[in-house]
Amino acid sequence: MNRARTSLRQRHQPLRTSGHERQASLISAATSLFAANGFTGTTTKQIAKAAGVSEALLFKHFPTKHALYTAILAEKAQYSELRDAVEEATKKRDDERLFTLLASYRIRKGADPTMLRLLLFSALEGHELSDMFFQQQYRVFHDLLAGYIRRRIEDGAFRPIDPVLAAKAFFGVVLHHRLLHDIFELPMHLSHEASVVEYVSLFLGGLVRQSPDS
Amino acid sequence: MNRARTSLRQRHQPLRTSGHERQASLISAATSLFAANGFTGTTTKQIAKAAGVSEALLFKHFPTKHALYTAILAEKAQYSELRDAVEEATKKRDDERLFTLLASYRIRKGADPTMLRLLLFSALEGHELSDMFFQQQYRVFHDLLAGYIRRRIEDGAFRPIDPVLAAKAFFGVVLHHRLLHDIFELPMHLSHEASVVEYVSLFLGGLVRQSPDS
DNA sequence: ATGGTGAGTAAGTAGTTACTCACCAAAAAT
DNA sequence: ATTTTTGGTGAGTAACTACTTACTCACCAT
Structure with missing residues (x-):
């Protein structure tokens, strides 16, 4: 048999x-x-x-x-992509490009929510590696952005605001966007690209009309 | 009896x-x-x-x-608190107060993370009432803020930006702050109050130095 | 061929899970 | 005083859980 x-x-x-x-x-x-x-x-x-x-x-x-x-x-937890492009924009002091790059890396059509869900679950369920996972998925870019903002403040180009808090705020906007549309599955009223443009403009320029333009 | x-x-x-x-x-x-x-x-x-x-x-x-x-x-899911204070600030067109109010309602010392954790778990685990829960815990203030921003744009006080996106961005900053410190339990480098002040200032004024002040 | 080794599984095990049932006793109603 | 209602439980149960055991088979080098 x-x-x-x-x-x-x-x-x-x-x-x-x-x-x-x-x-x-x-x-x-x-x-x-x-x-x-x-x-x-x-x-x-x-x-x-x-x-x-x-x-x-x-x-x-x-x-x-x-x-x-x-x-x-x-x-x-390990991936290194994107860093080169970011570092180039950093050197050129191209604010808009840097912020757009960082935002659209996460806010884009194909971006699948698997990693974000994994990250949130691991944090909520209190997994031991949650911290490490978070560090490598997130912290890298956070520190990079905070450093950039600090330099731009020294340049005199940015208002003297806390750089760490500012970086946190920007990633907050991006993460929140993904949370709403990838996790809560709320309908979008603007395309991903248009959203990124608005977010960056809002973040750099603020909400209040500073100087009445023509 | x-x-x-x-x-x-x-x-x-x-x-x-x-x-x-x-x-x-x-x-x-x-x-x-x-x-x-x-x-x-x-x-x-x-x-x-x-x-x-x-x-x-x-x-x-x-x-x-x-x-x-x-x-x-x-x-x-049901609670109505805070609305009165918010509506008063709305009428007075007191931007800073309104934003500070909304932010510090969630970012404050005593705020316990229970509801946020419940909200996230319910969304991740795909509970049927997740939507309803979200609507009532969150959507109310979101719509309120978006409406306010729209009016302020009509007033000519705010730059002509998408009001829904702007409201989303602001709540993103706030939620993210709570996510980092209440869920991921990262250490804070500023007090809650100071963070709120910075966030509001950043949001209203933007990052880029618009007019070189004295 | 032969025997060593890693890939693969059917059929367990002990413990846990959501949920039930028969039954009891403290109050209320009569 | 007795019946009815209501708050409460011990002891289940069938299905499921993570994990094991004892075993078969495929492949390859002698």
Whole structure:
């Protein structure tokens, strides 16, 4: 009987996936499930099914459900993209471009809410790696922007306001936009691009009409 | 019969709590647990224990765990406070006061993060009442502020910017502040009051130095 | 062929979950 | 004084949870 089963198995791609690939597919399946339902809201059974393997194999790769969660956060925490463009705008003192760059990196058509949901869940559920995740997803750009604002104040180009608070405020606007439209799924009344333009203009110029223009 | 009941209630408190009080204590216990651990992260056993009753009694008052959650959201959704003060500032066209009022209602010492956590959890976990909860906790002030900004633009006092987007931006700043310090528990480098002052100033005046002052 | 090793699973386990039922006793109503 | 209503519980239960055990099979190098 074993022989019969084996003989039916012709060459095609191997039925056995490599450990590395399997691990990756488990992480991928778990990522979207954790992002959708949170840690406690996701069962190991669901993850295994989504990855197309048995639950037992999941535990061969990750000793506990928690370890799998940790592995996700640790993996997703690192990315370096965008920094070059930002640093260029920084050197050129191109305020509008820098702010637009930072905002539209997060506010854009294709941006999927998975990471944001993961970040919020990890913070709310109090995961140990929540801090680290936050640092690397967010803090980098925050510090960069605060530093830039500080320099521009020294230049005399910006009003003398607290740079850290100003950076926080700007990211607040951006994050809030994503919160409303990606998480709460509220309808937008302006396109992403138009929103970014308005936000940047508002942030740089303020609300109050300063000098009556022609 | 009402008279008889009231007059008999003299010596030491009754051994049996009234249905209403018990319901309230269950809701109170559940609120903090749901806020801390989310819906799936909280068990009916925990809630019953926290309220000091048996699990069976919980199900006498609320047919399902879900119904209890719904009851919480429905109860906490309504409050009207603050509106009077806001409307007064609105009439007086006192920009700074209005913005400060709105911001410091949420950014203040005693503000407990329970409602914010509940709101975020309900949105992330996709609860049916999430929308309603959001509307009443948040939308009211949003619309109010957007309306005010629109009027001030008509007055010629504010720059002609999209009022809805501007209101969204301001609440973004405020919510973000709470997110960082109440949920992520990052240390603050300024007091709540000082932060509000800076935020309002930034929002009204913008970042760029418009007219070189003396 | 043979044996070592990693990929894979069916069928568990002990504990937990939301929820129920039979029953009791304190008040109220009669 | 007795019935009715209401607040309250101990002891369940079926389904589900994270995690294990004992085992089979595919692949490859001798």
